[in-house]
Amino acid sequence: MSIALVDCNNFYVSCERVFQLRLRGQPIVVLSNNDGCVVARSPEVKALGVSMGVPYFKIQELVRQHQIHVFSSNYALYGDLSNRVMLTLGYFSSEIEVYSIDEAFMRLSPHFGDSIEYGSQIRSTVQQWTGVPVSIGIAPTKVLAKVAIEVAKKSSRGVFALASAEQADEYLAKMPVRDIWGLGSRLGHWSATQGISTALEFKQARPKLIVKKMGVMGRRLLLELHGFSCLPIETESKPKQETCVSRSFGQPVTSLPELKQALALYVNRAAEKLRRQQQVATEMTIFANTSRFIEHPHSSSKTVKLPSGTNFTPELLGYAIAALSQIYLPNCPYKKVGVVMSGLHSEQMRQGNLFDLLETIQTSQSRDLERERLLCEIVDRLNSRYGAETVTFGLVGKSQGWRLRCDRRSPRFTTCWSELPVVKADYNFAEQSNPEYNSRSKVNCWANRS
């Protein structure tokens, strides 16, 4: 049994290229929310030495010099293309773990035959059906599949297989220890202090040393590197344990009403997420930070225990706004607010609240949970049909000077009616009779619209 790891090449960049053919071969970067950092680079940009996560303002000169195309993140597009890739993979294995927006693990049974050939078949199908190029690494364990995919990305074929753990040693010897999947920069640094600098040295280190420092994670890593699979492929997505919505502001915000408005929007979105996940929260934390890079950075948070599990927006808004007023400092240049919903459980398991019951007895008026549910359902349906925040709660408001920057977002080609690509086809009856011409249909795709 082997495990294949499928990884979309420069995923966000590839998504931008799917509908804009003129971008092929051109240098491209995609920026994080708020146009803050570089989160995806085309190979042409990587070759210029631009590293992942670098703040955009630091590369502006390079962008001018090399005429790099710059895009704001377009998550509607990336999410939709990701779904298409994952659905395509579903044709090749029934055991798939969607690990992130651009990666999936798949189980390959021996009856699939030659793994390189099968991998190549998967690769060309994904490319043909979705337009997204992928690389594939195949190995006996997940950690080794991560090693294999690094080799695959550099190969012309885009597919690489490690038949055994021993075969991996050649590559592990060349791999810095911090590049092992699950071992980050901190533990990488610690390893270096122990005289371990390559992945192979890590694999051959004394297990006691590793386990003492890293606990069960270290034990698992060692086993996986030796070819014993102990990280299973998780085909079912587990219910979330917490859900967070937060954004940085385009400009620092000092006024409480503006902060409230931003927080209200995020609480609104978080409540929508909960309902989509069919969950309720029993705890909510709100937080507000200044930039980390100013002289006296400040951050504060407040956690509210909710009297009963809820995903009812007005109720959550009430608690969130009250909590924000408690931590607010006048004249503080806030750069970010957010909300974390935690203590989540399934809507079906919702716990009643004794005080609601007492109030019902005292006032003879019961809180009508069914009515609340229906109200939210209608709001959610309107928003899903006509666009986010078509209908919302009063606090969320309209004027949003603090909204984040996303000046360079490409059209939402696949999820928004008004932004669908336009295809023009020249169709000439005279030429139609010429079979050779007919076989090469002349299609002029959305290429010049921007």
Place this chain on the structure above:
DNA sequence: TCTGGGGTCCTAGGACCC
């Protein structure tokens, strides 16, 4: 001038129980 957002898992230690 400018520096993202959203998660998960594990562990140690404190509080508390009998």
Place this chain on the structure above:
DNA sequence: TCTGGGGTCCTAGGACCC
């Protein structure tokens, strides 16, 4: 000299991932 033993639950913080 010598201050029990065994357990649960919760939380904060560390580390990691894309």
